Amino acid sequence: MKLPRYAAAATAAVVLTSVAGVTAVSAAQGNTEHRAAPESNASALPAVNMEAVVKAAQIDPRRPDxxxxxxxxxxxxxxxxxxxxKHLLDKKWVDGYFGTTTTAAYTKFQKSLGYKGxxxxxxxxxxxxxxxxxxxFTVNHVIVPGPKxxxxxxxxxxxxxxxxxxQAQKLLHRKLVLDQGSYNPGGDPTSVGTHDGGGVVDINVKGMSAATRTAxxxxxxxxxxxxxxxxxxxxNWPWHIHATAINDTDLSVQAQHQIGDYYLGQNGLANRGKDDGPKVTIRTWEEYLRAR
Structure with a gap:
């Protein structure tokens, strides 16, 4: 059963600090979802593979089955x-399918912890x-987006x-220039919320040939x-490359939908057309690192 899903994006005040020539940004209020939690000593407990759960939470809500x-x-x-x-999910939905019902229940749990946006x-x-x-349970294969x-x-x-x-720059032997970054709520209206959270960028393709854009x-x-x-x-946009990081846990709901559609062979647009991009083996960043 699939129910409506809701998302909110919040812009946190930031404090700039310089770290080895890179401007690091730490939220003044903080993204509490990614702060360290106490370790459990119960070594006999079963383990949740965070990578697998997050992947399912992006793909399952977009499935037609x-x-x-x-x-x-x-x-x-x-x-x-x-x-x-915790009485946040009806037991009939305990089925291994992380669809919109489970996603809504998890959102309620996050809000019960005081998390916002x-x-x-x-x-x-x-x-x-x-x-x-x-x-x-314990948690392994942990994903952390890190600070801005x-x-x-x-x-x-x-x-x-x-x-x-x-790493993409290394593969390409060229520098990439952004037209838009992440954490940009209320920015370019043509982005329809995909850049509200983390993990999403637009690449400037000025001067690139069609072959280079594809590469x-x-x-x-x-x-x-x-x-x-x-x-x-x-x-209503110029030529660019839109990219959404798979399994980034800071993704807006709209960006999550793009990931699910990508796995299902679609183009990430509202029309949910056929994927028109280059064919590669779909991998998360962590899977890419392990395969190197």
């Missing part, structure tokens, strides 16, 4: 059972998973996205982005 995300069932069941025990986006983060699993940093001279991303962009999109996909070359014929 009830197929389960491969490799995620056992971990999703542990999360759903914990949500059900992107910290209550329905994607399990390190801190909330640890708190949900206290006495029930400046990429180039104007736009901000988180450190996970920064590492992905730098850039391919490199972005190889390091863990869902990336597409966008043309003026598709919307």
């Amino acid at each position: 009830n197929k389960l995300t491969p490799g995620a069932k056992a971990s999703v069941l542990l999360v759903e059972k914990a949500l059900a025990d 992107i910290s209550a986006n329905g994607l399990p983060g390190k801190s909330s998973l640890a708190k949900l699993g206290a006495g029930r 940093v400046k990429f180039g001279t104007k736009y901000y991303v988180n450190t996970r996205t920064q590492k992905m962009l730098l 850039v999109a391919k490199a972005m996909r190889q390091v863990g982005f869902a990336a597409w070359v966008r043309s003026p014929q598709q919307g």
Whole structure:
């Protein structure tokens, strides 16, 4: 059963500090979802694979059927059972399918912890998973977006996205310039909220040939982005490459939908057309690192 999903984006006040030539940004109020949580000593507890759960939470709500995300069932069941025990999810939905019903329940749990905005986006983060699993399960394959940093001279991303962009540059042997960064709520209206949270960038393609644009999109996909070359014929925008980092737990709901559509062979646009990007093996950033 699929229910409506809601998202909110909040802009936190920031404090700038200089770290090795890179401008780091730490939220004054903070993204509490990614603060460290106390470790559990219960080594005998089952483990939740955070990578698998987050992937399912992006893909399952976009599925036209009830197929389960491969490799995620056992971990999703542990999360759903914990949500059900907290009376946030009806037991009939404890099925290993992280659809919109489970996502809505997880959002309620995040809000019960006091999380707001992107910290209550329905994607399990390190801190909330640890708190949900206290006495029930441990968490492995942890994903942490990291603090905000400046990429180039104007736009901000988180450190996970920064590492992905730098690796794409190495593959391409060229510098990438952003037209838009992350954490930009209320920015370009044509982005329809995809840049409200983390993990999303637009790449400037000025002066690039069609072949070079495709090569850039391919490199972005190889390091863990869902990336597409966008043309003026598709919307009210100039040529650019839109890229959304798979499994970034700071994603806005709109960006989460793009990831799910990418896995389902679609173009990440509202028309949910066929994927028109270069064909690569779909991997998250963490999967890319392990495969190197």
